[in-house]
Amino acid sequence: MSTPILETKGLCRSFGAVIAAKDINVRIEAGEVVGVIGSNGAGKTTFINMVTGYLPPSSGDIRFEGHTLIGKAPRKIIRMGMARSFQVAQLFPELSVLENMLIALVAAESPRPSFLNPVSTPARLRQADEILTEFGVERFRDSLVSAVPQGARKLIDIAMALIGTPRMLLLDEPTSGVSVEEKFPLMDTVMRAVRHHGVTVLFVEHDMEIVERYVSRVLAFYSGEIISDGIPAQVFADNRVRELVIGHGHGAPASEKSRSKA
Numbered sequence: 001m002s003t004p005i006l007e008t009k010g011l012c013r014s015f016g017a018v019i020a021a022k023d024i025n026v027r028i029e030a031g032e033v034v035g036v037i038g039s040n041g042a043g044k045t046t047f048i049n050m051v052t053g054y055l056p057p058s059s060g061d062i063r064f065e066g067h068t069l070i071g072k073a074p075r076k077i078i079r080m081g082m083a084r085s086f087q088v089a090q091l092f093p094e095l096s097v098l099e100n101m102l103i104a105l106v107a108a109e110s111p112r113p114s115f116l117n118p119v120s121t122p123a124r125l126r127q128a129d130e131i132l133t134e135f136g137v138e139r140f141r142d143s144l145v146s147a148v149p150q151g152a153r154k155l156i157d158i159a160m161a162l163i164g165t166p167r168m169l170l171l172d173e174p175t176s177g178v179s180v181e182e183k184f185p186l187m188d189t190v191m192r193a194v195r196h197h198g199v200t201v202l203f204v205e206h207d208m209e210i211v212e213r214y215v216s217r218v219l220a221f222y223s224g225e226i227i228s229d230g231i232p233a234q235v236f237a238d239n240r241v242r243e244l245v246i247g248h249g250h251g252a253p254a255s256e257k258s259r260s261k262a
């Protein structure tokens with residue numbers, strides 16, 4: 001059996017009396033697109049935070065391409081090939097999009113970047129322009145990030161996470177705060193880029209239409225546990241998921257909407 005790109009074994013995390021992760025065992029193969037769903041407080045962010053080194057588990061193991069991530073700092077995990085973008089784009093709002101991109105390029109080149117040397121080299125400018133074009137946000141190149149629409153900001157943040165050629169990308173609610181008109185084009189752009197770069201993706205998402213359209217597998221969390229794991233149709237048909245996840249203020253998948261209209 002080949003080594004999975006990500007594997008967790010017996011992963012647990014408590015905050016005092018609250019059990020935010022309870023015996024999480026998942027195995028993700030390279031090339032999968034995995035959606036993580038669950039109601040508020042189900043443990044989705046706790047799971048992502050543990051996998052990316054922001055939160056130490058209380059017990060259990062996490063392996064990326066067979067190497068343990070336990071005890072490793074977020075920067076080290078990024079260098080191993082696992083990138084992350086956050087619910088709120090982590091950009092410098094008072095710098096231009098291009099300046100943000102150049103900083104990300106410098107940071108990806110060296111573990112201890114020196115900003116005493118020129119940041120804006122011809123090679124980096126070319127690379128920044130290529131990335132902005134790939135993500136369809138080149139028209140914002142010279143705008144301040146603070147003046148850029150939310151959807152484009154998210155794309156820029158995800159584009160920056162892909163600098164350094166990670167093999168896995170974790171996204172925390174890529175479409176949150178993005179308008180209904182923007183959400184599908186945004187996801188189309190992201191998925192095209194990750195396919196192009198051969199990146200395995202796992203993303204937390206509250207919008208079931210997005211989950212249904214883009215993922216090959218769903219992990220449904222409830223109260224710190226994975227209550228269902230499978231292809232979207234299977235997970236959305238699961239009675240516990242319907243009762244505990246989809247029934248709790250989450251947008252129903254399109255297939256559910258058409259079923260209830262019939």
Ligand SMILES: Nc1ncnc2c1ncn2[C@@H]1O[C@H](COP(=O)(O)OP(=O)(O)OP(=O)(O)O)[C@@H](O)[C@H]1O
Nearest residue numbers: 015018019020038039040041042043044045046047
């Ligand atoms: N730093 C913390 N200190 C104390 N309790 C925490 C902390 N982080 C998370 N929790 C608790 O752990 C549980 C899981 O929280 P988590 O943020 O992982 O859920 P979530 O599924 O990401 O929710 P949401 O969709 O609202 O972001 C919740 O009960 C939460 O209150």
